[in-house]
Amino acid sequence: MGYLLEGVQQGIGLLFSGNIETWSAIAVSLQASLLSITAALIIGAPAGFVLGYYEFPGRRQIRAVFDTLLALPTVVVGLVVYGFVSSRGPLGHMELLFTVSGIVVAQTILILPIVISLTASAIESLDMRLGNTLITLGASRRQIVLTSLYEAKIAVLTAAVTAYGRAISEVGVSMMIGGNIKWHTRTITTAIALESGKGNFAMGIALGLVLLTIAFTVNASLIILKKMSK
Amino acid sequence: MKSLRVCITAAIVITAVSFTVISCKREQGQVLNMATTTSTDNTGLLDYLKPIILSDTGINLHWVAVGTGRALELGKNCDVDILLVHAPAAEKKYIEAGYGIDRRKVMFNDFIIIGPKTDPAGIKGKSASGALSTIALKKAFFASRGDDSGTHKKELFLWKEAGISSPDKQPWYIQTGQGMINTINIANERNGYTLTDRATYIKYASTLNNNPPLIILVESDSTLKNQYSIITVNNVKCPKTNTALAKKFTDWIVSPKAQKLLGDYKLLGKQLYIPNAE
Numbered sequence: 216m217g218y219l220l221e222g223v224q225q226g227i228g229l230l231f232s233g234n235i236e237t238w239s240a241i242a243v244s245l246q247a248s249l250l251s252i253t254a255a256l257i258i259g260a261p262a263g264f265v266l267g268y269y270e271f272p273g274r275r276q277i278r279a280v281f282d283t284l285l286a287l288p289t290v291v292v293g294l295v296v297y298g299f300v301s302s303r304g305p306l307g308h309m310e311l312l313f314t315v316s317g318i319v320v321a322q323t324i325l326i327l328p329i330v331i332s333l334t335a336s337a338i339e340s341l342d343m344r345l346g347n348t349l350i351t352l353g354a355s356r357r358q359i360v361l362t363s364l365y366e367a368k369i370a371v372l373t374a375a376v377t378a379y380g381r382a383i384s385e386v387g388v389s390m391m392i393g394g395n396i397k398w399h400t401r402t403i404t405t406a407i408a409l410e411s412g413k414g415n416f417a418m419g420i421a422l423g424l425v426l427l428t429i430a431f432t433v434n435a436s437l438i439i440l441k442k443m444s445k
Numbered sequence: 446m447k448s449l450r451v452c453i454t455a456a457i458v459i460t461a462v463s464f465t466v467i468s469c470k471r472e473q474g475q476v477l478n479m480a481t482t483t484s485t486d487n488t489g490l491l492d493y494l495k496p497i498i499l500s501d502t503g504i505n506l507h508w509v510a511v512g513t514g515r516a517l518e519l520g521k522n523c524d525v526d527i528l529l530v531h532a533p534a535a536e537k538k539y540i541e542a543g544y545g546i547d548r549r550k551v552m553f554n555d556f557i558i559i560g561p562k563t564d565p566a567g568i569k570g571k572s573a574s575g576a577l578s579t580i581a582l583k584k585a586f587f588a589s590r591g592d593d594s595g596t597h598k599k600e601l602f603l604w605k606e607a608g609i610s611s612p613d614k615q616p617w618y619i620q621t622g623q624g625m626i627n628t629i630n631i632a633n634e635r636n637g638y639t640l641t642d643r644a645t646y647i648k649y650a651s652t653l654n655n656n657p658p659l660i661i662l663v664e665s666d667s668t669l670k671n672q673y674s675i676i677t678v679n680n681v682k683c684p685k686t687n688t689a690l691a692k693k694f695t696d697w698i699v700s701p702k703a704q705k706l707l708g709d710y711k712l713l714g715k716q717l718y719i720p721n722a723e
Contacts, residue, residue: 301522312524409510
């Protein structure tokens with residue numbers, strides 16, 4: 216029990232003391248998760264739009280596949296990506312193993328289904344008349360995509376927050392692909408795994424609080440954005 | 446579209462800031478990638494050596510700490526340049542299969558069998574294999590790493606020595622699949638026994654104000670020796686690995702200076718490793 220309280224105290228201390236090791240892990244976590252969410256949105260939002268907007272043969276089956284991939288375990292993504300980026304793997308020459316870029320690639324794969332699936336749902340729930348109205352007004356294809364996504368912005372934003380939460384909190388991918396190398400690929404979650412492995416439970420709790428603080432900051436800024444956009 | 450634009454700008458700013466924070470740490474020296482066992486990392490040994498290695502050899506040591514089984518696998522897949530591991534039998538097979546070269550002894554410490562103060566099975570003072578056969582006979586709880594780590598390999602060897610084939614499916618035999626400290630904690634929760642390296646035990650005891658519920662019951666048995674060796678990944682199989690740098694590191698760690706540093710390393714006032722390079 217004692218370590219919980221001790222952890223809360225240490226966590227507050229860590230955030231404000233400017234502990235360089237902690238901040239390095241925070242920076243790596245932020246960098247990897249922000250780059251992966253950006254990549255996932257760039258690929259996933261248009262893909263989700265297509266799945267939610269157009270009727271074409273096989274659409275339902277593809278949606279079912281992405282809905283299933285929502286349950287993709289992080290270690291499986293880690294294992295598959297490791298197979299590809301290991302020196303002996305087909306992409307070994309890109310030297311992605313034990314780098315932040317490698318983590319970004321794997322995290323993008325992990326969260327892409329979330330973005331695609333939730334964006335598709337958001338577009339499906341839009342008023343059907345919107346598309347027709349846009350067409351009669353002579354909108355270009357690009358304008359239709361952007362306006363539809365804009366109209367569904369709150370739901371797309373929720374998809375982004377959910378996906379971001381998964382990226383920053385996952386440990387399987389960061390551990391297997393990043394390797395938890397101090398100063399380079401150590402993220403907050405792999406640091407927590409390491410500290411609990413060392414028996415420093417209080418430190419683990421402290422880092423957990425740091426992670427929650429970041430998640431809270433992200434969510435709070437989104438709430439403000441939502442209010443501003445109304 | 447205003448909110449979208451704000452959102453994107455915010456993301457770019459935060460990413461830029463985090464990039465700057467990262468690039469502030471200047472990269473010095475040549476990077477040598479090492480796969481090693483969790484114990485050398487958890488005890489802080491590598492953190493202690495890293496700056497000295499850099500100033501002596503110009504090597505910037507990067508390491509991933511995994512079980513010995515996985516470390517050897519990373520070497521097979523050419524993902525690292527060098528290995529620091531502790532499972533002599535598996536290492537010899539690894540060398541014979543042509544995956545590694547230039548294996549040198551670095552240091553040793555020992556394994557111990559720990560258990561509850563009350564010692565329900567009565568193993569105190571027995572030999573290692575004697576203790577294990579008593580545990581099996583009394584069906585006392587035993588927590589095994591079960592993760593193909595060096596410690597797990599040693600434990601399996603000790604069961605063999607005790608003449609017990611494999612307690613794999615016994616209800617009293619718990620395979621945790623986790624690191625050493627977690628396994629010790631599980632042994633403690635179940636009031637059972639486990640095999641651990643001494644360094645991790647010292648670290649564990651220190652987190653409990655040196656009054657841990659599990660105490661050392663079996664030690665100083667010759668079969669409990671824990672030898673650490675360094676192996677260079679064979680560049681015939683892995684042309685991209687940096688063999689020259691690995692050689693430089695190997696020469697350094699077996700040098701009298703480094704060997705003295707290893708012997709001097711203390712955790713909470715206790716010596717953890719005994720250097721024995723030849």
